Structures are given as structure tokens and as C-alpha cells.
Amino acid sequence: MIEALDNNGVAKNKAGIRIYNQKYYTARFDYDAKDPKSLKTLYLKKEKGGACLCVTKNFIIVGTFNANQKMQNGVAQNPGELNKRIETLAKDLFSKGS
Secondary structure, eight states, X not given: OHHHHTTTTOOOXXXXXXXXXXXXXXXXXXXXXXXXXXXXXEEEEXXXXXXXXXXXXXXXXXXXXXXXXXXXXXXXXXXHHHHHHXXXXXXXXXXXXX
């Protein structure tokens, strides 16, 4: 997972990107090296789920979702809500120098 963040979202390991022994595929990688406010963000997909990873100065924030699970409001977990929450936390930490 860490190597994929340093390789534009592409895993070098034959096993691919794994979180808790679940295999994920890169859906998108966002990073603009020319922009000092740009975060490295990796969006991952797996069957009926996915993950979002953001890198700040001191942290790698990882969030996952499972479409078979419901949130407290009764709506199925989804990538839009996950991405929004992870990106917001990462931007907040990044703006505070963390």
C-alpha cells in the first residue's frame, strides 16, 4: 500500500494492494507534485467495497467501506461518503502541519 502511494497508485508487489488480507484495485490516484497543498490520495475498489487513503506530513489515513453494511442513518456505506470524510480529515491535519 505504501509503495503504491509512491508509485502513482500502482502496486509493485505481485500480491497487489491488500488491507486486512482483502485485495483492492486502484480506481484513481490524485497528486500534483507542483502544488504544495496537494495531498496524495489513493482510491481503491474491491467487490462490494473500497477504500480511500490520504497522506499528510505525519499520517497515512485509511478508511474502508463495505456496501453490504449500513451507516447509522440506514443508508448503505458508499465511496462518496467515505472519500468526503477521509479527505476532510486529511485536509484539516495537513493545514495544521501534521
